[in-house]
Amino acid sequence: MTLLSFLPAGFLDSGPVQRALVTGAVAAVISAIAGVLTLIRGQSFAGHALTDVSAAGGAAAVLFGAGPLAGFLAGALVGGFGMETVELRRRSERDLVAGIMLGLGLGVSALILGRIVSSGSNGGAPVTILFGSLFILPPGVILPVSICGAVAVVLAALFTRPLLLAALDPDLLTVQGGSPRLMRLVHLTMLALAVAVSSLTVGAILSTAFLIGPAATATRLSARPGRTMALAAILGLIAGWGGILMSYKSYDWTDGHAWPVSFCIVALIVAAHLLLPPVFGRLLKPRQKG
């Protein structure tokens, strides 16, 4: 326990904190894996659009009295596979499709959240859906979150090589007898899982930060994909857990009006991105020859 003695009293005993730590960890790890693949594919914007469709799904789930996780996941899957079918026809207009999806997702979210707020008693739903309410997750959330994490990790482990190859050089994968299309679908599924769990953590809109932030920082620190993913996971974990601790501690700094966890996590992600590459970039990433 001496190792953890720097933690505030009661931190690890608190049910809300325990659920936040588990959910934040799962979100960090699968977002890191999916995020690095997304960056290699150059699909950051599509990833962001996906989170907004996911928001509509989460809002719809809350409207119908279900937990938001299933809705986030369903929304992200529908959005992802929707973009995939359109993308096949007009690959050059990928950003355009993502932009339209983003607008549609947020528009539908506005409609559903408006209904929740005006007709029900859950006025906090918009903040919870869009910006996350990590400390008020219900006790039953751990199991579905863990399943989402396990599925994403198993997919990544099973298809590590073809997933990377499909992202880097789909033609080479085809020559080797693999299916780039199948790998795109696997990637989309992982992306949807990452977006769903991150949406619980920092909200649907901010889940982009979790997806892209640690992955982008890791990409600047390491050139090898496997190591980049591991680094991104560690960075995400530090930001996630650090953000939870920071939000918890801010209770004492602000006379009980603690800062939202989402803000703390994103602040740490951005700080890491600004500070780490200049300091450690040369250390970890071998300098280009020539």
Next chain:
Amino acid sequence: MCLLSRDTFISGGLAPLAVFMMLVAPSAQAASPKTFSIVGVENEYANVAAQIGGRYVHVTAIESDPNTDPHSFEASPTIARDLARADLVIENGLGYDDWADKLLAATKSQDRKVIKVQTLLGLPDDTPNPHLWYKADTMLKVAMAVEKRLAEKMPAHQAVFEKNFAQFQAAMATWSGAISAFSKAHPNLPVAVTEPVADYLLQALGANIETPGALEMAAMNDTDPSPQDIAKENALFDGHKVKVFLYNQQVTDALTDNFLARAKKNGIPVVGVYETMPTPGFNYQSWMMAELAAIEAAVTKGQSTERLVAAK
């Protein structure tokens, strides 16, 4: 008594229609037959006005649905019309029903009088707790203001209004007596709450509200409470540090559900409190007496009253 209460059915995206209704409303007003029309923005104010005005007034309540949170209410076109046509409007103030101010400002009327309960009680804008109807002296002042206005406008029926006011005053005296009797019998009663709905009543009862203030505010304003405050609230139940848990029936979420389950698990009696007067069967004074009786039953017999039901 003529009390029409309308369910607060809200449809989003009707703002342009509301503006249109406000534009056409004045001409409609001129055509309508002249009964003195009172709108109580919250149904508890409408109820008191109806008791004073009796059959000489037509009273409408806007917020009366026990399943919605009045804090997040949005107005519909019919409500804009009712407010535009009203001769007397009673609103709570303190930001609780801001939308009504906006609609009233948009429909200027010479004849219409607006009683803002906040102003009536002389409360500054930064008063944190807007749930004024649980304050023991509020409704007597509201009733007095209503009686004064009605007597001005309908001097022929002044005697009736005065008699109705005297009756209401007697009912309020009974309630005040019950409050002081309770506070003597149960001094410094430790209680837990979700949000500050009934805090004025609890203060009048001399109770100690053990729930952290920041948690009450978070629950009321739909922001996220901190884990520390959640832990403190849970400890109140687990350690049996409170005698009763006052639970707001109209604003519930996963967190308040959790507190409710925790209170029940630890055998802490639960009493439901309300943003608007529970219907049917209650008037303001019977509601307040029932609320007090429920708290009394919780403290003396450990009995829960999650929802108030009017006696026959």
